[in-house]
Amino acid sequence: MATGRNAEKRGGGTAHGRNRLLRLAHGHGMALSAACGLSVAAALCGLVPFWGVYEILQATTDGDGPSDPHAVLGWAAAVAAALIGRHLCAALSTGLAHRVGFDILHAVRAALIAKTQRLPLGFFLDRPVGRLSHVFQEQVEILELFFSHQLPDMVAALMAPLLCLTLMALIDWRLAVAALGILPLAWAGNAWMMRGHGPRIGAYFGLIRTINAEAVQFIQGMELVRSFTVRGGAGGGLGGRLVDAIEAFRRFALEWQTRWLPGWSLYAVGAGTAPLFVAPLGLWLHGRGELEAPAFLAALLLSGLLGPPLQKVTIYGELYQRVRKAEEAISAILDAPEPPVAVSGSEPVREGRAFAVAFDAVSFDHGGKPALREVSFTAPAGGITALVGPSGAGKSTAAHLVGRFWDVGEGAIRIGGADIRTIPPERLKAMVSFVFQDSTLFNGSVLDNLRMGRPDADRETVAAAARAARCHDLIAALPEGYDTPVGEGGARFSGGERQRIAIARAILKDAPILILDEPTAFADAENEALIQEALSGLMAGRTAIVIAHRLDSVRHADRIVVMEDGRVAAAGRHDDLMAACPLYRDLTDRQAEVLRWRLPGTQSDVRSGFEQEA
Numbered sequence: 205m206a207t208g209r210n211a212e213k214r215g216g217g218t219a220h221g222r223n224r225l226l227r228l229a230h231g232h233g234m235a236l237s238a239a240c241g242l243s244v245a246a247a248l249c250g251l252v253p254f255w256g257v258y259e260i261l262q263a264t265t266d267g268d269g270p271s272d273p274h275a276v277l278g279w280a281a282a283v284a285a286a287l288i289g290r291h292l293c294a295a296l297s298t299g300l301a302h303r304v305g306f307d308i309l310h311a312v313r314a315a316l317i318a319k320t321q322r323l324p325l326g327f328f329l330d331r332p333v334g335r336l337s338h339v340f341q342e343q344v345e346i347l348e349l350f351f352s353h354q355l356p357d358m359v360a361a362l363m364a365p366l367l368c369l370t371l372m373a374l375i376d377w378r379l380a381v382a383a384l385g386i387l388p389l390a391w392a393g394n395a396w397m398m399r400g401h402g403p404r405i406g407a408y409f410g411l412i413r414t415i416n417a418e419a420v421q422f423i424q425g426m427e428l429v430r431s432f433t434v435r436g437g438a439g440g441g442l443g444g445r446l447v448d449a450i451e452a453f454r455r456f457a458l459e460w461q462t463r464w465l466p467g468w469s470l471y472a473v474g475a476g477t478a479p480l481f482v483a484p485l486g487l488w489l490h491g492r493g494e495l496e497a498p499a500f501l502a503a504l505l506l507s508g509l510l511g512p513p514l515q516k517v518t519i520y521g522e523l524y525q526r527v528r529k530a531e532e533a534i535s536a537i538l539d540a541p542e543p544p545v546a547v548s549g550s551e552p553v554r555e556g557r558a559f560a561v562a563f564d565a566v567s568f569d570h571g572g573k574p575a576l577r578e579v580s581f582t583a584p585a586g587g588i589t590a591l592v593g594p595s596g597a598g599k600s601t602a603a604h605l606v607g608r609f610w611d612v613g614e615g616a617i618r619i620g621g622a623d624i625r626t627i628p629p630e631r632l633k634a635m636v637s638f639v640f641q642d643s644t645l646f647n648g649s650v651l652d653n654l655r656m657g658r659p660d661a662d663r664e665t666v667a668a669a670a671r672a673a674r675c676h677d678l679i680a681a682l683p684e685g686y687d688t689p690v691g692e693g694g695a696r697f698s699g700g701e702r703q704r705i706a707i708a709r710a711i712l713k714d715a716p717i718l719i720l721d722e723p724t725a726f727a728d729a730e731n732e733a734l735i736q737e738a739l740s741g742l743m744a745g746r747t748a749i750v751i752a753h754r755l756d757s758v759r760h761a762d763r764i765v766v767m768e769d770g771r772v773a774a775a776g777r778h779d780d781l782m783a784a785c786p787l788y789r790d791l792t793d794r795q796a797e798v799l800r801w802r803l804p805g806t807q808s809d810v811r812s813g814f815e816q817e818a
């Protein structure tokens with residue numbers, strides 16, 4: 205079955221993703237090359253003093269005095285210029301590379317934001333928030349770090365030993381060859397260190413992502429954590445899992461370190477021992493009168509300069525692997541398949557206030573697990589359709605599919621006769637409003653939150669919507685009224701208050717189709733009554749699909765669809781279902797029992813607003 209998820213697994217090709225990231229850098233090719241060039245120039249300037257001292261020594265130890273005072277002065281000036289030039293080049297290189305790094309950081313984040321707006325919402329339901337925020341933050345920053353610091357440094361670290369060896373060869377090629385004696389040891393150390401490195405980098409990032417995901421859940425679930433914490437314990441399951449994740453990371457990091465440390469030590473020793481190879485040969489050549497003392501001294505000093513850049517090269521090699529992993533994670537998002545929009549064979553959606561929403565033999569799997577099987581029903585235009593059924597029956601899944609959170613596996617969902625896959629995403633977004641059981645508000649003022657529904661709405665229109673949603677009085681009583689910040693996630697408000705603000709937002713959006721997934725689930729009796737009133741204002745004249753846990757609240761719906769195990773068990777009006785559907789009767793009886801169990805005084809006999817209206 206070609207569901208969106210299967211396609212997703214096929215997508216995310218990293219080769220393509222790397223090309224994309226290289227393309228992002230490509231626009232900055234000139235600046236990056238200049239930064240690398242300047243970095244190499246800085247490395248070269250670092251070698252000039254050694255060469256200068258060599259030349260000066262040669263000039264001054266030839267015979268009794270300086271044979272050519274001008275040459276000595278010239279070299280002295282060159283050394284001074286190189287000392288200044290080195291820092292100047294390094295500063296310019298850093299400046300340029302940082303510009304590029306931050307430009308790329310910006311471009312990648314912008315691309316991620318743009319992409320996430322086009323991705324099906326199911327993409328986010330399927331992934332822990334912490335995992336995605338890790339990509340948006342840390343992994344994008346790894347790229348910035350790479351372009352700003354590592355790339356120019358790495359090029360210089362690779363070039364510096366070559367320059368060093370070239371100068372040594374100019375002095376005496378045999379000494380340069382002797383210096384290469386470090387290679388076997390360095391190579392062996394490096395091979396030892398890098399054994400199994402690639403998979404470990406993957407595991408390393410995996411553990412960090414787990415910590416992020418657990419930390420976000422831990423903080424979001426703090427209420428739960430507090431109420432289930434055993435005294436002295438780790439703070440319930442969530443806290444326990446976070447502690448476990450941190451502990452697993454510590455164990456992994458320590459174990460990894462003990463694995464690479466011996467190889468690294470061997471490499472570091474190997475890379476730094478060039479003078480040990482150069483000195484004996486130099487002494488021998490000097491003894492035979494084939495090598496002047498200044499030349500020997502200069503070559504010895506130069507061979508000592510080989511170690512540090514070589515040590516840097518392995519560190520950068522390791523960091524580069526991290527960059528590759530970061531690229532892969534970013535590409536997995538940038539390359540995730542977007543819901544396709546078919547342009548041909550579609551009936552255009554007719555303009556109008558209300559549309560019928562039809563499920564036509566819809567099947568859908570959640571990651572291979574069947575959630576809906578051949579579901580067919582029609583939510584009549586302008587009417588209320590209720591989805592009821594036991595937990596896990598597939599009600600929420602069906603509701604989500606109308607908004608293309610995921611695409612159906614088989615069958616089709618039609619709005620006003622048009623397959624939703626043929627409706628441009630922006631248009632579909634404008635046509636359907638969702639109100640879920642726990643609405644979140646984003647950081648900003650109440651007004652900003654409400655205007656999300658319609659950015660150009662004036663204050664009067666916003667207030668009218670808030671009145672219809674029974675939250676105007678509440679907002680007007682706030683210290684700064686509609687301009688009061690809502691606090692993170694809407695923390696300033698109760699669940700029921702947040703819900704009414706979300707309903708006002710939906711009223712402003714004025715979409716012809718409404719999907720309500722247990723919108724009163726978390727409300728107390730008083731709030732439930734207010735939310736029901738708000739909803740009745742919202743639903744008037746629109747096509748509404750309502751998922752309700754309280755069957756009495758949807759008793760008067762135009763159509764009730766009873767779902768069980770991903771299938772439609774029956775559909776009809778309340779009375780017909782009571783007569784013909786044992787499952788519905790059973791659900792109703794059980795609910796009546798639950799209601800009788802309510803504590804005296806808390807019973808809310810809410811005859812829902814939309815029930816009266818229907």
Ligand SMILES: Nc1ncnc2c1ncn2[C@@H]1O[C@H](COP(=O)(O)OP(=O)(O)OP(=O)(O)O)[C@@H](O)[C@H]1O
Pocket residue numbers: 329330570571573574575593594595596597598599600601602
């Ligand atoms: N994001 C998801 N990933 C994997 N499986 C899921 C996901 N969402 C739902 N499911 C599974 O799909 C099936 C249908 O779930 P769904 O949430 O649609 O049921 P529901 O009727 O809304 O239940 P409830 O009344 O408890 O809200 C269940 O077996 C559930 O475990």
Ligand SMILES: [Mg+2]
Pocket residue numbers: 599600601
């Ligand atoms: Mg549900």
